[in-house]
Each structure stands twice: as C-alpha cells, then as structure tokens.
Amino acid sequence: xxxxxxxxxxxxxxxxxxxxxxxxxxxxxxxxxxxxxxxxxxxxxxxxxxxxxxxxxxxxxxxxxxxxxxxxxxxxxxxxxxxxxxxxxxxxxxxxxxxxxxxxxxxxxxxxxxxxxxxxxxxxxx
Amino acid sequence: xxxxxxxxxxxxxxxxxxxxxxxxxxxxxxxxxxxxxxxxxxxxxxxxxxxxxxxxxxxxxxxxxxxxxxxxxxxxxxxxxxxxxxxxxxxxxxxxxxxxxxxxxxxxxxxxxxxxxxxxxxxxxx
DNA sequence: ACTATACTGAACCATATGGCTCAGTATAGT
DNA sequence: ACTATACTGAGCCATATGGTTCAGTATAGT
Numbered sequence: 001x002x003x004x005x006x007x008x009x010x011x012x013x014x015x016x017x018x019x020x021x022x023x024x025x026x027x028x029x030x031x032x033x034x035x036x037x038x039x040x041x042x043x044x045x046x047x048x049x050x051x052x053x054x055x056x057x058x059x060x061x062x063x064x065x066x067x068x069x070x071x072x073x074x075x076x077x078x079x080x081x082x083x084x085x086x087x088x089x090x091x092x093x094x095x096x097x098x099x100x101x102x103x104x105x106x107x108x109x110x111x112x113x114x115x116x117x118x119x120x121x122x123x124x125x126x
Numbered sequence: 127x128x129x130x131x132x133x134x135x136x137x138x139x140x141x142x143x144x145x146x147x148x149x150x151x152x153x154x155x156x157x158x159x160x161x162x163x164x165x166x167x168x169x170x171x172x173x174x175x176x177x178x179x180x181x182x183x184x185x186x187x188x189x190x191x192x193x194x195x196x197x198x199x200x201x202x203x204x205x206x207x208x209x210x211x212x213x214x215x216x217x218x219x220x221x222x223x224x225x226x227x228x229x230x231x232x233x234x235x236x237x238x239x240x241x242x243x244x245x246x247x248x249x250x251x252x
Numbered sequence: 253a254c255t256a257t258a259c260t261g262a263a264c265c266a267t268a269t270g271g272c273t274c275a276g277t278a279t280a281g282t
Numbered sequence: 283a284c285t286a287t288a289c290t291g292a293g294c295c296a297t298a299t300g301g302t303t304c305a306g307t308a309t310a311g312t
Contacts (some may be wrong), residue, residue, distance in 0.1 A: 005144045016138035017300080018131045021211070028218035035258060045259070047301055054299090068258045068309040078219050083212050085147070086205050092154035093204050143270080161288060171289070173271055180269090194279040194288045 004081050011082050014058035019043070020051050024060060024074070031073040130207050137208050140184035145169070146177050150186060150200070157199040 014020055019041055026032060026040060038048035052072055055061035062075045140146055145167055152158060152166060164174035178198055181187035188201045 005147075008147065009142055009144055012138045012142035013299095015211075016135055016142055018135055019300090021131075021134065024215060025218065028215075028222050033258080043300095044302065046261085046303085049260075050300075065259085070259065074219060074222055078216055079212050083209075083216065085141075086209050086212060089150060089154075090204055090209065092151065093200060096154050096200055139269095145270090159288080169270095170272065172273080172291085175290075176270075191289085194277095196289065 004085075007081060008085060011058045011060070011077075011079065014054050014060060015082075017051070017054075020055055023048075023051060023055060023072075027061065027072060027074045031071050033069045033071055035069070037072065130211075133207060134211060137184045137186070137203075137205065140180050140186060141208075143177070143180075146181055149174075149177060149181060149198075153187065153198060153200045157197050159195045159197055161195070163198065 022041060023037055026037065032040075034045060034048055034052060037052070038045045041048065043051075052061060052063060056063060056075075059075045059077045060079075061072050063070050063072045065071075148167060149163055152163065158166075160171060160175055160178060163178070164171045167174065169177075178187060178189065182189060182201075185201045185203045186205075187198050189196050189198045191197075
C-alpha cells in the first residue's frame with residue numbers, strides 16, 4: 001500500500017484542477033497540440049504547457065514533439081490505483097456507518113426499555 | 127457535470143496528501159481527537175488541525191467539540207462523485223485505446239499488403 | 253531568404269500549502 | 283483555587299500553484 005503513496009499524491013494533485021481534468025477528457029476525444037488545448041481552454045500557451053507538464057509528471061498524458069508541434073495524447077495510466085483507493089475508502093466508510101447503525105439500534109433498544117438512555121444524560125450535562 | 131467542478135477540485139486536493147488520506151483511514155477505524163491524530167501522525171497539534179480543517183472543508187470529516195476535546199469522525203460524503211469521475215475517465219480511456227487498437231490493426235493489415243506502411247516512412251525521416 | 257507559427261524558458265505575481273512556534277483561552281481534575 | 287490538558291489563533295517560513303508576459307529558438311511554408 002505505502003509504496004503507492006507518492007503516486008497517489010501526484011495524481012490526485014493533478015486531478016484537483018478542473019482545467020486539467022478538462023484536458024484529459026478532451027484528449028479522450030483525440031490527440032491535440034498545446035496550441036489547440038490553450039485555445040480550447042482560453043489560456044496562454046505557456047499556461048497550458050504547465051498544466052500538460054503536471055499531467056505528464058502524473059503520467060496521465062504523453063507528449064511527443066514532431067517538427068515544431070508537440071502532440072499530446074492520453075498516457076498509459078488508467079487511474080487504477082486511484083480507483084482502488086477510492087473503492088477501499090468506500091468499503092471502509094460503509095463498514096463504519098454500518099457499525100454506527102448498530103450502535104443507534106442498541107441505543108434505541110435501551111431507550112425503549114429504560115426511558116432514560118445514556119445519550120440524553122450526556123446532552124443534559126452540557 | 128460542470129456544477130461538481132469546484133467540489134471535485136476541493137476533494138481531490140484534500141486527497142492529494144498522504145497524511146490526510148491516512149487520517150481518513152484512521153477515522154474509519156473509529157473517532158479520534160485532534161491530539162490523538164497528531165500523535166499518531168507525529169505532527170504538531172496545529173499542523174494536524176490544519177489537515178483536519180481541509181478535510182472538513184471537503185466534508186470528508188465532521189468534528190464536534192465536547193468540553194475541551196474536539197472529536198473527529200468521518201463525514202457523510204462517500205466520495206461518490208469522485209468515484210463517478212474516475213469511472214467515467216476509465217471508460218473514456220478504454221474507448222480511446224480500443225480506437226487505437228483498431229488503428230494499429232489497420233496499419234498492420236496495410237503493412238502486410240503493402241510492405242511499406244506509413245508508420246515506417248515517418249520513422250525513417252526522423 | 254523571409255516570414256509566420258509553435259513552442260520554450262526565464263522571470264514575475266498573488267495566493268495557497270505544509271509545516272512550525274508561541275502565546276493565548278477554556279475546561280477537567282484535585 | 284490551582285494545575286494540567288486540549289485546543290485555537292496569529293504569524294513565520296520555504297516552497298508550490300496557477301496564471302501572466304516577454305524574449306528567445308526551431309521549423310514550415312512561400
């Protein structure tokens with residue numbers, strides 16, 4: 001698990017910008033030059049180049065310079081470990097809230113039997 | 127789609143730090159005070175508080191102050207829209223690479239029939 | 253040869269991030 | 283009342299981010 005840490009840092013950071021997410025979607029539709037992307041996202045060439053650089057570092061985009069134009073295309077990473085992390089988190093979340101549900105049920109039971117459940121006592125103290 | 131943009135920005139940014147991902151996992155195991163988290167992650171109280179703040183902004187963590195201790199627990203968000211984005215991207219990625227596969231097959235076919243496929247010509251030029 | 257295009261690199265700017273310390277405030281326990 | 287604990291807020295620091303402009307370099311097209 002731990003060895004993926006740096007990779008996750010970098011990819012999630014790359015994904016935390018809507019322009020960059022947009023670029024990924026755009027490249028899904030087909031390859032594009034930096035100029036074309038810059039126009040599409042209303043941004044300077046240099047600005048777009050930086051974004052592409054970050055996506056390249058995250059290996060989400062691959063670029064190749066042919067002649068004077070640098071063509072960008074989707075990289076080979078399919079966000080598998082990121083998806084795995086999210087899946088794992090959701091499982092954990094479900095388990096956690098199932099556990100809470102059990103707790104709530106217990107409290108209800110106790111409340112019905114007792115008429116002075118723990119929960120109320122602490123609330124009154126505050 | 128677009129209305130989720132800011133939310134995605136914030137969550138992915140929150141997830142782009144391994145300490146914060148660790149905190150989420152930890153809270154999955156049970157609620158914890160800021161002090162406990164700070165100890166667990168070998169960090170100053172203030173440092174941990176900032177992280178928790180960022181997780182709160184992303185609504186991944188909920189906190190409540192009882193007496194002098196602030197207890198942190200998992201928030202209600204299950205990372206659904208983030209998962210959805212990733213799923214969507216993977217689909218797009220698959221489609222894209224299926225399309226490339228088709229292209230490669232075409233080139234192979236042409237190559238077999240022709241013995242001088244386009245691809246090679248460009249390579250030699252470089 | 254000349255000109256337009258496509259990128260590249262350096263430098264700047266404002267703001268954010270990830271950490272820290274230090275000086276508080278508020279509450280718990282005795 | 284006193285002391286220890288748990289947090290809080292301000293402020294510092296170094297570095298990163300998201301953008302820009304401006305001055306190049308390299309290549310394409312005529």
